[in-house]
Amino acid sequence: MSLSINNSSKKDQLNVAVAQIAPVWLNREATLAKVSDAISDAAAQNAQLIGFGETVLPGYPFWIERTDGARFNDPVQKDLHAHYLDQAVVIERGDLDTVCAQARDHGMAIYLGIYERPMDRGGHSGFCSLAYIDENGAIGSVHRKLMPTYEERLTWSPGDGNGLRTHPLGAFRVGGLNCWENWMPLARTALYADGEDFHFACWPGGERNTRISPFLAQEGRSYVMSVSGLMRVSDFPDDTPYLEQILAGNGQADMLTNGGSCLVAPDGSYVIEPIVGIEVVKTATIDHAMVRQERQNFDPVGHYSRPDILKLEVDRRRQTAARFRDE
Structure with missing residues (x-):
């Protein structure tokens, strides 16, 4: 995309990478390698930020909707969980x-979607989490x-604020949310x-899920990077528990989710068009001057807000x- 920006400088620019990859499903170490x-790959393209899909590490819980996941106390569901x-x-x-x-x-x-098993919640419940790792490795x-969607609630716990x-990050302030x-x-x-002016949205996959991206960009007057996962039948390891049951009913189709990752500018135009059906690491350069331009006529928490009437508590x-006090 060619941007006509007259008040831009090198310090305004950020090179970002969309990483649309499939996990080695439910194999943490093999997926970490991917x-x-x-x-x-992104480093070779001089990226300063890279984003991955929702719970790409170690994978999205596709089995729930495919194996009668709501059946209470079912041994198959307990084994898979x-x-x-x-x-x-x-x-x-x-x-x-x-x-x-x-x-x-x-x-x-790095923005990385993970299935997290945190010790501060006892270590035996899992959360759909989005980890942000800064350029210093912290x-x-x-x-x-905050709220797992539909059948996700059968394996993911609700989070917090x-x-x-x-x-x-450079001239930007980056923030992110999971899926719905x-x-x-x-x-x-x-x-x-x-202060967000670069929004990262991660999704498990499916082109339709990222169609909200141009709206998010125009509402926030921010860049929006939506990164989806990709999942093909061939991405399931042969030793996946209950694989035959999970894939039953898929017919001849190889694709469970087809991606749709994209990058949108603050005016709602695509910088990277939706990417469908392939694994790829694709980079683009964004410019903070365009954020400043688009905030001229709308800033949702700045000049176009009325905190005297409408405000949010977070x-x-x-x-x-439990909170333990040992002294």
Whole structure:
């Protein structure tokens, strides 16, 4: 996309990468290797930020809608849930250390969708989380999805507001949400109010899910990067538990989710058109001057707001079941 921006400078520009990849499904270590390869690919393209799809590490829980996931106390569901938890990301034991090291080595920020098994919630429940790793390799925030969607509630726990934060990156402040959280007006507003002008939206896959992206860009007058996962029958390892049951009814189709990742400018125009059906790491350069231009006629929490009438209160405390005092 060619931008006509007269008040731009080099410091306004940021090179960003969309990483549309398929996981090695429910295999954390093998998927981490694919994530690492994508980061290296983006580094070769001089990217300063890279984004991945929702719970790409170690994969989205496709089995629920395909194996009667709501059947209570069903041994199949219990086995699959146990396997999923076993392959989840435990940040406290260092599961993201290699990704953090790559971020530091390449000076690249990373948004990574993970299935998180946090120790501050007892270590036996999983959350759909979006980890932000800054260009120095530090984990800046871990946003746990506020409300899992439909059947996701059978395996993902509801999160909290702790990760509703933005982070400085070059001329930008970046923030992100998981999947259908991007439809939640107050969640978006929380990020706008924290200064967001680059919005990252991660999705499990499916081109239709990212059609909201031009609207998000125009509402926030921000750049919006929507990154989806990709999932083909061939991406399921042969040793996947209950694989035959999971794939039953898929017919001859190879594709479960077809991607649709894209990048949209603050005026709602595409910088990267939706990418469908392929794995790819694709980069583009964005310019903060365009944010400033588009905020001239609309700024949702600035000059075009009425905080004397309408305002939002956000609880960003990390929620835990117990707080221990040992002294």
